[in-house]
Amino acid sequence: MESLTAAIEELPLTDHHVHTVLPGPLTRPEFEAFITESDAPAPAGTTSFDSQLGFAIRRWCSPVLGLEPAAATADAYVLHRNRRPQEAAAAMLRAAGCGRLLVDTGFIAPGSLGLDELGSLSGAAVSEVVRLETVAAELAGTGCPAAEFARRYRELLGVRSAEAVGLKSIMAYRYGLDFDPRPPSPREVTEAAGRWLREIETSGVIRLSDPVLLREVLWAGVERGLPIQFHTGFGDPELDLRRSDPLLLRGFLDATATAGVPVMLLHCYPFHRHAAFLAQAYPHVYLDLGMVVTYTGARVAAVLAETLELAPFAKVLYSSDAYGLPELVYLGARLWRKAVAEVFGDWIARGEWQEQDAVRVAGLMSAGNAARVYQFPGASI
Numbered sequence: 244m245e246s247l248t249a250a251i252e253e254l255p256l257t258d259h260h261v262h263t264v265l266p267g268p269l270t271r272p273e274f275e276a277f278i279t280e281s282d283a284p285a286p287a288g289t290t291s292f293d294s295q296l297g298f299a300i301r302r303w304c305s306p307v308l309g310l311e312p313a314a315a316t317a318d319a320y321v322l323h324r325n326r327r328p329q330e331a332a333a334a335m336l337r338a339a340g341c342g343r344l345l346v347d348t349g350f351i352a353p354g355s356l357g358l359d360e361l362g363s364l365s366g367a368a369v370s371e372v373v374r375l376e377t378v379a380a381e382l383a384g385t386g387c388p389a390a391e392f393a394r395r396y397r398e399l400l401g402v403r404s405a406e407a408v409g410l411k412s413i414m415a416y417r418y419g420l421d422f423d424p425r426p427p428s429p430r431e432v433t434e435a436a437g438r439w440l441r442e443i444e445t446s447g448v449i450r451l452s453d454p455v456l457l458r459e460v461l462w463a464g465v466e467r468g469l470p471i472q473f474h475t476g477f478g479d480p481e482l483d484l485r486r487s488d489p490l491l492l493r494g495f496l497d498a499t500a501t502a503g504v505p506v507m508l509l510h511c512y513p514f515h516r517h518a519a520f521l522a523q524a525y526p527h528v529y530l531d532l533g534m535v536v537t538y539t540g541a542r543v544a545a546v547l548a549e550t551l552e553l554a555p556f557a558k559v560l561y562s563s564d565a566y567g568l569p570e571l572v573y574l575g576a577r578l579w580r581k582a583v584a585e586v587f588g589d590w591i592a593r594g595e596w597q598e599q600d601a602v603r604v605a606g607l608m609s610a611g612n613a614a615r616v617y618q619f620p621g622a623s624i
């Protein structure tokens with residue numbers, strides 16, 4: 244299957260959900276905090292490196308930096324990448340081979356690269372994905388009167404997303420995907436905005452978690468008309484995983500079936516089979532495996548194969564969901580290419596698939612589907 248592997252290696256990827264990264268050195272505990280979704284350090288006497296993700300970093304990122312994987316203990320790896328952290332970051336970003344990065348700017352680690360710097364270091368075209376809840380927080384910070392919330396939010400969203408290619412909802416984090424799928428009434432919005440703005444005045448904390456306002460900003464996003472990405476499935480413990488199953492979006496998907504807005508289900512794991520069903524059932528639904536590509540390490544091919552049991556091939560996209568570590572941008576791409584080659588190679592070897600079909604589908608999932616859905620210039624597939 245050498246020709247298949249070679250063809251997949253050469254595909255320029257579109258990473259359609261990624262965050263910007265830190266170019267500087269990191270202490271071992273700082274580095275470890277970026278390779279777990281837990282908000283607590285690993286228990287005493289243990290390390291986050293003892294995981295699929297930790298092993299995959301040592302195995303696949305070391306050679307990019309000229310370090311033998313066999314010699315790359317966790318300490319040796321962190322020490323080595325910290326010797327010339329900028330160069331290490333550039334090497335990782337380049338080696339990922341991404342033609343495009345769609346960057347979620349709603350969550351940025353302090354000290355991260357700006358989008359222009361990320362573009363020049365990676366050699367990729369960079370576009371922005373705007374978080375709906377972040378725009379609401381910005382509006383609340385300006386002291387908007389409650390009765391004007393709905394109008395001013397749409398105005399500000401228009402400005403913030405003028406150059407964006409997509410929007411993102413973190414409803415799963417702030418409430419759960421079992422939200423009332425209908426748009427709230429104007430009166431409900433004004434009342435909820437009043438409550439939220441008063442709460443901000445007393446607490447000094449701006450964090451949108453009111454279900455009425457979360458629905459309001461989501462529907463304003465639908466009106467805006469760009470593809471909407473949803474966090475679903477696996478994430479940090481702020482999330483109730485039981486309420487992040489994409490099947491819970493059923494009412495919203497019915498309500499938006501004719502809105503002309505693609506819905507992108509991110510990560511999905513362990514509900515990737517549920518998401519695959521939704522992608523088959525609804526013409527406007529797409530999915531990716533996001534950070535699961537890096538987090539499942541040596542097992543990602545199994546998760547990809549399960550996803551492709553039902554998901555139409557035109558509905559699956561690639562993303563790394565890298566955050567903080569440049570290593571994760573590379574590792575996502577490395578493991579994705581490997582998993583696609585392994586899964587498709589197996590189906591070809593068993594006489595189920597033709598190689599030319601496998602190469603075409605790999606191209607769709609790696610960049611073609613993203614080009615079509617986000618309407619990049621020149622998209623012809």
Ligand SMILES: [Zn+2]
Pocket residue numbers: 260261262347564
């Ligand atoms: Zn993300």
